[in-house]
Amino acid sequence: MEEQLKQLQAEALEKVAAAANLKELNDVRVAYLGKKGPVTEVLKGMGKLSAEERPKMGALVNVVREDITKAIEEKQVTLEVAAIEEQLAKESIDVTLPGRPVKAGGHHPLTRITEEIEDLFIGMGYTIAEGPEVEQDYYNFEALNLPKGHPARDMQDTFYITSELLMRTHTSPVQVRTMLKHAGKGPVKIICPGKVYRRDSDDATHSHQFNQIEGLVVGENIRMSDLKGTLDAFAKKMFGADREIRLRPSFFPFTEPSVEVDVSCMCGGKGCSICKGTGWIEVLGAGMVHPNVLEMAGFDSTKYSGFAFGMGQERIAMLKYGIDDIRHFYTNDLRFLQQFSVHE
Numbered sequence: 112m113e114e115q116l117k118q119l120q121a122e123a124l125e126k127v128a129a130a131a132n133l134k135e136l137n138d139v140r141v142a143y144l145g146k147k148g149p150v151t152e153v154l155k156g157m158g159k160l161s162a163e164e165r166p167k168m169g170a171l172v173n174v175v176r177e178d179i180t181k182a183i184e185e186k187q188v189t190l191e192v193a194a195i196e197e198q199l200a201k202e203s204i205d206v207t208l209p210g211r212p213v214k215a216g217g218h219h220p221l222t223r224i225t226e227e228i229e230d231l232f233i234g235m236g237y238t239i240a241e242g243p244e245v246e247q248d249y250y251n252f253e254a255l256n257l258p259k260g261h262p263a264r265d266m267q268d269t270f271y272i273t274s275e276l277l278m279r280t281h282t283s284p285v286q287v288r289t290m291l292k293h294a295g296k297g298p299v300k301i302i303c304p305g306k307v308y309r310r311d312s313d314d315a316t317h318s319h320q321f322n323q324i325e326g327l328v329v330g331e332n333i334r335m336s337d338l339k340g341t342l343d344a345f346a347k348k349m350f351g352a353d354r355e356i357r358l359r360p361s362f363f364p365f366t367e368p369s370v371e372v373d374v375s376c377m378c379g380g381k382g383c384s385i386c387k388g389t390g391w392i393e394v395l396g397a398g399m400v401h402p403n404v405l406e407m408a409g410f411d412s413t414k415y416s417g418f419a420f421g422m423g424q425e426r427i428a429m430l431k432y433g434i435d436d437i438r439h440f441y442t443n444d445l446r447f448l449q450q451f452s453v454h455e
């Protein structure tokens with residue numbers, strides 16, 4: 112019996128040592144020390160022993176049981192520590208890992224162009240004016256010397272809301288609104304960026320909605336040479352110091368004389384596909400504010416004179432960045448937009 116017990120003990124201790132995790136260890140405990148385990152079996156057989164042998168055997172069983180229990184307890188501590196360490200190793204944060212990139216948006220190319228032009232004119236002492244996109248026929252046309260039935264209205268066919276209310280076709284009505292605010296007293300020196308609308312079919316060069324920047328200067332002794340100097344400074348800052356401008360006679364009902372302004376092409380006049388071989392690119396319309404417009408806006412045209420200009424940001428952006436289709440600005444293809452998302 113003693114032999115049997117010693118063997119049991121050795122076997123149990125071996126299994127405890129071999130247990131790889133807490134579950135296996137618990138299985139060993141149940142197998143050897145449980146109610147149906149071999150140690151209990153030995154105890155049950157004690158009744159058959161003689162009176163002298165019984166206490167000796169009882170003590171031996173207790174020792175064996177204690178030894179196994181102790182071994183299990185020690186192993187349990189080791190396994191628990193190992194489990195915690197394993198979990199810690201698995202969940203630890205490697206602070207040296209590079210961070211995940213955060214995707215940041217960038218400015219839309221038209222916003223960039225608008226801000227660039229704004230900064231440029233603010234630097235020349237202009238302030239920024241705004242006006243409504245839903246405009247009255249009076250400000251959009253009549254007060255700009257385009258009475259009802261004037262043939263030049265055809266060039267700016269638009270979306271009418273009522274017969275007197277429309278989506279503005281240009282930013283020029285802001286000229287009138289601003290002059291009225293000044294109540295006949297100069298000087299006025301503003302630019303006005305904003306959205307405009309035309310009843311056009313969209314294609315590579317037309318859009319039913321686009322952006323313009325209007326400029327207006329009214330004061331005493333404002334001359335055509337002031338307009339030319341201003342636009343020359345604009346062209347050089349916007350496109351490069353080596354660029355020239357050229358004024359061609361044109362017609363706008365709200366200016367007299369009126370001009371179309373070209374900037375020399377980046378090909379240096381040799382002729383390329385952008386300037387279609389001419390060496391010049393048309394960028395804006397301008398002129399001296401028509402006396403009728405000054406008078407309708409409450410300015411004395413014998414005392415005051417002024418110049419005005421209007422340009423489209425889409426056209427400027429297309430020329431500056433070499434974009435060949437105006438629809439790129441509105442279709443929001445990220446591959447297009449990301450080329451301009453430089454973070455300043």
Ligand code: DAH
Nearest residue numbers: 281283396397398419420421
């Ligand atoms: N409003 C004109 C257009 O949309 C552009 C323009 C031309 C504005 C001449 C002006 C100007 O202020 O003087 O076609």
